[in-house]
Amino acid sequence: MPEKKVVFMGDGSLQGAAAYLGGVLSHAGIDFSYVPSDQPAPLECLDRPSGLVILSDYPAKNLSGQAQETLAASVKKGASLMMIGGWESFYGLSGEYHRGPIAELLPVECREADDRVNWCQGVVPRVVKKHPCLEGLPWDEPPVFCGFNGTSLRQGAELVLSARLLRIRGENLSFLGEECPLLAFDSYGRGTTAALTTDLAPHWVGGWVDWGQQRINAQAPGGAEVEVGHLYAKFITQLVNFLLKA
Amino acid sequence: MPEKKVVFMGDGSLQGAAAYLGGVLSHAGIDFSYVPSDQPAPLECLDRPSGLVILSDYPAKNLSGQAQETLAASVKKGASLMMIGGWESFYGLSGEYHRGPIAELLPVECREADDRVNWCQGVVPRVVKKHPCLEGLPWDEPPVFCGFNGTSLRQGAELVLSARLLRIRGENLSFLGEECPLLAFDSYGRGTTAALTTDLAPHWVGGWVDWGQQRINAQAPGGAEVEVGHLYAKFITQLVNFLLKA
Numbered sequence: 290m291p292e293k294k295v296v297f298m299g300d301g302s303l304q305g306a307a308a309y310l311g312g313v314l315s316h317a318g319i320d321f322s323y324v325p326s327d328q329p330a331p332l333e334c335l336d337r338p339s340g341l342v343i344l345s346d347y348p349a350k351n352l353s354g355q356a357q358e359t360l361a362a363s364v365k366k367g368a369s370l371m372m373i374g375g376w377e378s379f380y381g382l383s384g385e386y387h388r389g390p391i392a393e394l395l396p397v398e399c400r401e402a403d404d405r406v407n408w409c410q411g412v413v414p415r416v417v418k419k420h421p422c423l424e425g426l427p428w429d430e431p432p433v434f435c436g437f438n439g440t441s442l443r444q445g446a447e448l449v450l451s452a453r454l455l456r457i458r459g460e461n462l463s464f465l466g467e468e469c470p471l472l473a474f475d476s477y478g479r480g481t482t483a484a485l486t487t488d489l490a491p492h493w494v495g496g497w498v499d500w501g502q503q504r505i506n507a508q509a510p511g512g513a514e515v516e517v518g519h520l521y522a523k524f525i526t527q528l529v530n531f532l533l534k535a
Numbered sequence: 536m537p538e539k540k541v542v543f544m545g546d547g548s549l550q551g552a553a554a555y556l557g558g559v560l561s562h563a564g565i566d567f568s569y570v571p572s573d574q575p576a577p578l579e580c581l582d583r584p585s586g587l588v589i590l591s592d593y594p595a596k597n598l599s600g601q602a603q604e605t606l607a608a609s610v611k612k613g614a615s616l617m618m619i620g621g622w623e624s625f626y627g628l629s630g631e632y633h634r635g636p637i638a639e640l641l642p643v644e645c646r647e648a649d650d651r652v653n654w655c656q657g658v659v660p661r662v663v664k665k666h667p668c669l670e671g672l673p674w675d676e677p678p679v680f681c682g683f684n685g686t687s688l689r690q691g692a693e694l695v696l697s698a699r700l701l702r703i704r705g706e707n708l709s710f711l712g713e714e715c716p717l718l719a720f721d722s723y724g725r726g727t728t729a730a731l732t733t734d735l736a737p738h739w740v741g742g743w744v745d746w747g748q749q750r751i752n753a754q755a756p757g758g759a760e761v762e763v764g765h766l767y768a769k770f771i772t773q774l775v776n777f778l779l780k781a
Contacts, residue, residue, distance in 0.1 A: 410676075433679060436745070455657075
């Protein structure tokens with residue numbers, strides 16, 4: 290069986306939260322191997338000189354030290370790696386990827402404590418720098434999402450989107466001054482790494498999942514059907530395609 | 536076995552979305568009977584002269600005509616009924632409670648077509664009228680949620696919260712002028728009815744689930760554990776307690 294270009298690990302199962310990213314990948318015709326959150330990472334999925342590995346709310350305890358070394362070596366050879374936010378991404382709730390081989394190649398530096406920013410008044414993406422994955426999307430009419438992992442940009446990494454916190458006091462709407470990394474890229478050897486610090490599934494995804502007037506029904510093989518906005522799907526597709534070609 | 540005061544029906548299962556409302560009820564010490572979305576409503580739960588029945592994303596196909604008549608008769612005798620929003624509440628995606636005995640006693644009138652408002656730029660609650668269930672909560676620092684069922688207020692019903700749509704255009708933040716019913720009450724015979732048109736579970740709940748600085752870990756018997764904001768829990772608890780005493 291030929292190796293699939295994308296390995297998607299985490300987000301529970303394809304019947305659960307993974308139905309979103311899995312559904313969008315399938316809708317875009319991007320074939321992928323899937324590893325549920327409660328299963329250990331198979332080494333053969335991680336040992337690759339190209340393609341893309343996505344870690345999305347995948348518990349670090351299921352990615353052994355050896356597996357993390359193998360994945361880091363693959364990126365060095367030319368594979369791409371993207372980490373997507375969640376309570377089990379970056380540091381997360383109780384400590385996941387803040388230390389070790391994966392931590393060192395991410396475009397952001399993880400905190401050393403619970404990094405979850407559950408922001409009840411909403412968070413808005415802001416374009417910091419033009420990038421192919423952002424093209425053709427109305428970033429001046431952005432969606433609102435609800436949370437992300439707090440990180441700091443690694444020196445030399447490229448920040449593309451930042452997260453701005455909304456502040457609502459009665460009739461007064463404003464943005465808080467401070468911004469946090471939302472989407473960043475870096476290189477590691479011949480490979481490319483990406484960090485998207487919010488989640489693509491509820492609840493952190495918030496209204497982002499409904500971005501775009503057209504509705505898309507998407508379903509991964511063996512997954513639950515999801516209904517999402519077409520701009521949400523377009524953004525994810527462009528992001529994954531960029532990382533596949535990088 | 537003495538009848539439980541609250542019957543909570545819907546939101547998938549206690550391992551899924553129902554873990555939120557179920558967890559908050561348990562945290563507040565409010566005992567409840569639970570009916571998962573895929574099980575038909577047992578008539579003995581619906582035939583009661585007091586207490587509260589909550590329908591939250593519970594498919595109307597599992598609440599037969601006879602069951603709906605029984606529930607309506609119970610409200611007439613003095614029970615309370617609350618419908619909480621979702622893709623299978625009010626009209627929902629494909630037609631649920633827009634006709635029949637339940638439709639007639641709700642404080643809002645359902646549309647006759649897909650009523651889902653999936654608003655990607657966020658929705659904010661606004662207090663229209665003081666009410667015991669709103670007390671002690673900072674409504675001038677409200678949470679942002681992501682969607683609701685579009686309805687119109689029934690003549691004579693009491694509108695307590697309305698839903699205001701956020702509009703984001705670059706740096707410009709505003710509210711759209713039109714508001715929709717978010718929380719309304721009405722009476723039917725000796726009973727009280729309530730409609731909360733958003734969902735208390737992801738994804739429509741958005742940032743509302745994180746309202747309040749203190750974090751609460753809550754778990755219904757047999758349910759998944761959830762971590763929520765203390766003001767989210769306080770609001771739900773006050774709403775349910777009002778309907779139990781009404």
